[in-house]
Amino acid sequence: MTSIDVHELTKDYGSTRAVDHLTFSVRPGRVTGFLGPNGAGKSTTMRLVLGLDRATVGTSAIGGRPYVSLSNPLRRVGALLDAQAAHGSRTARNHLLALATSNGIAGSRVEAVLVEAGLGSVGGRRIKTFSLGMRQRLGIAAALLGDPEVVMLDEPSNGLDPEGIVWIRGLMRKLAGEGRTVLVSSHLMNETSSFADHLVVLGKGRLLVDMPMREFLASRSRPGVRLRTTESTRLREVLIRKGYEPAQDDDGRWTVDGATTEEIGVLAAFEGIPLLELSNVQATLEEAYLDLTSTEAEFTATTPPAATTSPTADQEA
Amino acid sequence: MTTSTTAVLHSEWIKITSVRSASGSLIAVFAATLLVTVLTFSTVGRAEADNPGNDLLFFAFYALNFGQIAAISFGATALSSEFLNGALRISLTAVPGRSLFYAAKMAVIGGLALVVGLITSFTSFLVGQSFMGEYTIGLGEPGTLRAAFGGGVYLALMTLFAAGLTAVLRSAVAVLSLLIPFILIVSFVVGDIAGGVAQYLPDRAGQLVLHQSAEGSLGPWTGLAVTAGWAAVALLAGWWTIRRRDA
Incomplete structure (x- = not known):
């Protein structure tokens, strides 16, 4: 199977370091979310992997080989970088x-991906008449053209309507389910948490996190449970007696920090208190990410200025 | 690089012919030249020919001055469509071999310009001469075939010159605002003043192939070769830029 391997990848634009000694691998069969604020170096990394920009230091490879050495690369790797890049005066079909012709891909794939991307009826229209969402769908269609083992999508849900977002989510899950390697960048946390299995998080060009999403969330969450009961008063007394600090939310549910569902469930059963709901509280990806970046901010603030090049000057495209 | 050369050529063909501004300016090479030919020759053709000392052969290709503006526009827009909104990135993800990509693109541009240029040159010559009555030059007369053929090659070379410059400057607007005033004004003015050196300017040198008799040190073919040299330098500079720069 085909992985994306990035090793010590570094890119300087003048005095700005956009990507700083990145090393990570993107494995097949799962969706890897590529996270970081705007200017963190996500797009730059993708361009470096695709051989569009030249790395200052380091290497990247698709299935062990540099992208530029692949023959008919669209059959191996499909990429969406910028939906605006397609020339407006061409029709979507042309x-x-x-693209298909240059890589020896059968013309029948053109119709197939147009239909798959929901553009089946507008293939003959000029791209400049397309909305941003339609351009995004066209970019995804182009990425799927060569039936590639590796799919790299930069902010694919940009400009998509809610229906499109559900579609792209399902598509990414399907591609990973077929054993393909899927790398999807985003700065939207809730969106990413809905499809990613694994996370690679960048901050100022450096690798902050490379771990399964579940592990990342657990590492950034304090344990706690939320519950609903018919006997609030009794339960509260029992919990306080056991040393917990239950707190009631506005909607009548209780939150117990530092507890697990196993402990509370067994305790409530022993006391004969009916529980209507009981669930573990876990940080959302957004909370976990903000927790991470707040600790990172402390770290970067104490680092000498040389390492903290301005992210606003980053050539994020 | 094992991406097939013919596949890349075919792909570039689709890309150029499916962009209106590029195919439009290619058609304009023919249309503008023919239109100016008809307008000029049907009105002042014979009066001009009556002027003693006029190079009738060169005059026969007068309208190429307008066709070359369209040819330059074609070369520039065919390349500049790659530099709009990062379209080059899409192209280079499909064909990561930059030399192959560039060579295929230039081959298609040059080939199209040569075919259209030859058709334009021969057609406008024949149409123009049909208005000339007693002053008509036939294709069989000395230098005529060479001039008509050379005129087509000249248009192709100017197209490639503009295309190479566009690859360097990454903007059709920059190239057109550089080349068109140059050809319309600078070359015209400097050419009359400076004499010797001016005949080596790309348009001046190439147009020597259209003359009945050359006066300077350059002959018709060597003149065209000088223009080919200009085009080659521009193409190499463009190639170097495409290879070197981040897309």
Whole structure:
């Protein structure tokens, strides 16, 4: 199977370091969310992997080989970098046909991906008449054109309507389920948490996190439970007696920090208190991410200025 | 690089012919030249020919001055469509071999310009001469075939010159605002003043192939070769830029 391997990858634009000694691998069969604020170096990393920009230091490879050495690369790797890049005066069909032709991909794939991306009826229209969401779908269609083992999508849900977002989520899950390698960048945490299995998080060009999403969330969450009961008063007394600090929310539910569902469930059963709801409280990806970046901010603030190049000057495209 | 050369050529063909501004300016090479030919020759053609000392052969290709503006526009827009909104990134993800990509693109641009240029040159010559009555030059007369053929090659070379410059400057607007005033004004003015050196300017040198008799040190073919040299330098500079720069 085909992985994306990035090793010590570094890119300087003048005096700005956009990507700083990145090393990570993107494995097949799962969706890897590529996170970080705007200017963190996500797009730059993708361009470096695709051989569009030249690395200052370090290497990247697709299935062990540099992208530029792949023959008919669209059959190995499909990428969406910027939905605005397709030339407006071409029709969607001609845009895809030119790409397919260059890589010896059958013309029938053009119609197939147009239909798959929901553009089946507008293939003959000029791209400049497309909305941002339609351009995004066209970019995804182009990425799927060569039936590639590796799919790299930069902010794919940009401009998509709610229906499109559900579609792209399902598509990414399907591609990973078929054993493909899927790397999806985003700065939207809730969106990413809905499809990613694994996370690679960048901050100022450096690797902050490379771990399964579940592990990341657990590492950034304090244990706690939420529950609903018909006998609030009795339960509260019992919990306080056991040393917990239950707190009632506005909606009538109780939150117990530092507890697990196992402890509370067994305790309530022993006391004969009916529980209507009982669940573990886990940080959302957004909370976990903000927790991470707040600790990172402390770290970067104490680092000498040389390592903290301005992220605003980053050439994020 | 094992991406097939013919596949990349075919792909570039689709890309150029599916962009209106590029195919439009290619058609304009023919249309503008023919239109100016008809307008000029049907009105002042014979009067001009009556002027003693006029190079009738060169005059026969007068309208190429307008066709070359369209040819330059074609070369520039065919390349500049790659530099809009990062379109080059899409192209280079499909064809990561930059030399192959560039060579294929230039081959298609040059080939199209040569075919259209030859058709334009021969057609406008024949159409123009049909208005000339007693002053008509036939294709069989000395230098005529060479001039008509050379005129087509000249248009192709100017197209490639503009295309190479566009690859360097990454903007059709920059190239057009550089080349068109140059050809319309600078070359015209400097050419009359400076004499010797001016004949080596790309348009001046190449147009020597259209003359009945050359006066300077350059002959018709060597003149065209000088223009080919200009085009080659621009193409190499463009190649170097495409290879070197981040997309």
